[in-house]
Amino acid sequence: MSTQEINLEHLLIELKRLREDNERLQTIIANQAQLVENHLAQSSDPAITPDHVAIPEPAAVTDPNLLSTTIHTQPVKIALPERYDGDRTKFRGFINQCRLVFFTQPGHYPSSANKVGLIMSLLTGNVLRWASPYIEKNSPVLHNFDLFMEEFAKVFDDPQRAQTANDAIRALKQ
Structure with a gap:
């Protein structure tokens, strides 16, 4: 397997992980929005109703340049120096x-x-x-x-x- 193929495989794995994280975050946002709506529905102020609350939809990231900036890379492995003998x-x-x-x-x-x-x-x-x-x-x-x-x-x-x-x-x- 070439280095490029290995790097591509790592990127695909990372992309899958990011998509899963995105789905989890969207679920959390939806749950939070529901809590806000429930709280506002119980509010005694008629000026604030769930209809007046706009919950933004999460934007889908389709730009490959934006995707590449969010991918976490492995830390660079630097070899330890050779033992020092006093020279x-x-x-x-x-x-x-x-x-x-x-x-x-x-x-x-x-x-x-x-x-x-x-x-x-x-x-x-x-x-x-x-x-x-x-x-x-x-x-x-x-x-x-x-x-x-x-x-x-x-x-x-x-x-x-x-x-x-x-x-x-x-x-x-x-």
């Missing part, structure tokens, strides 16, 4: 990949502790040994993403990142 040249890439995961899946990482937890779960070797005391002592750093990043960068970020990048560019030119 200073890979620090920025690792952190940026983690930030991409947080950005695309905010529901999975709503708090600082969730973000720090993901990063710590991807550490290995000397970096994991560096992180262990924070975990063992339940350090406040674990609950403050910005503070954690500050501490993490102090130890593992390349302090001369710009110079390192310039050197790498010069080496490529030669």
Whole structure:
């Protein structure tokens, strides 16, 4: 089955679900309209009668452009970064990949502790040994993403990142 066929199948399933939801909502609207009519029929004010109440009919959506805006899509699946071993040249890439995961899946990482937890779960070797005391002592750093990043960068970020990048560019030119 091709990707397009799979996507089409997902869209058809979603369209069926939306139609079922629409039918349920129309039933609810009809029930509410009946309750309003019953209430107004019991009203003592003759100026307000059920005949004066206009209940709008729900509009049928036939425009495919409008349909496409209501279809819920599956969240994008972003691969987790590779484990980080302390290589200073890979620090920025690792952190940026983690930030991409947080950005695309905010529901999975709503708090600082969730973000720090993901990063710590991807550490290995000397970096994991560096992180262990924070975990063992339940350090406040674990609950403050910005503070954690500050501490993490102090130890593992390349302090001369710009110079390192310039050197790498010069080496490529030669």
